[in-house]
Amino acid sequence: MNITSIGSLESVSTYNKNYASKVSTTRNESFEALFESALSMINDTNSLTNAAEEEEMKYALGISTNTHDLQIAQSKANTSLQYTVAVRNKVVEAYKEIMSLQF
Template identity: 50%
Template sequence: MASLDISQLRNVTSGAIKSAEKTNSRVYNVLGDDQKGNDQAFSVIFGQAVENINTTNAYLSDAENEEIKWALGQTDNTHDLSIAIQKAQTALQYTVAVRDRVLSAYRELTQMQI
């Protein structure tokens, strides 16, 4: 039976996990006990959302570049192509999931009675 090295799979997501942990700690540090924490927390979360979109766009661009290189015969390495495509798909799915949650929260807020 062939052995499967899953250490490469962990490395793909470890950067995203570390980024999420860093963001989480920033949000909790900003919230604190004072009233200004809510405004700062929103700006931190919004900044991270913009950074997430930029990262997703970069992954999509990298995947597209790898596809073009492979289609033009500039590379025979399908491994890099498949990794780039998988990263782009995962990042896009995550971004869409975050967007859906934000829209859901917005709808819930707009339906609240004052």
């Protein structure tokens, strides 16, 4: 029995533990980046919706008579909301597909 071979197994074991912790950290960072991106998209959609509502109020109160600005704000809010809903639907679809996998 060679003692150096056992020592090399310990170094492989240490390498595997370090690699596993790095992979776990990378996965956490990836999820965090994805979550931050989704949160940013929701915040952008919310701000565009609020801007459209503000333009509607200005137009309704007679402060603004420019229908062009109102239509642009509504269009931006609508497009942003449609995109956010489409992304949400794809995430839910992917989640359902992952949950239906058989191991």
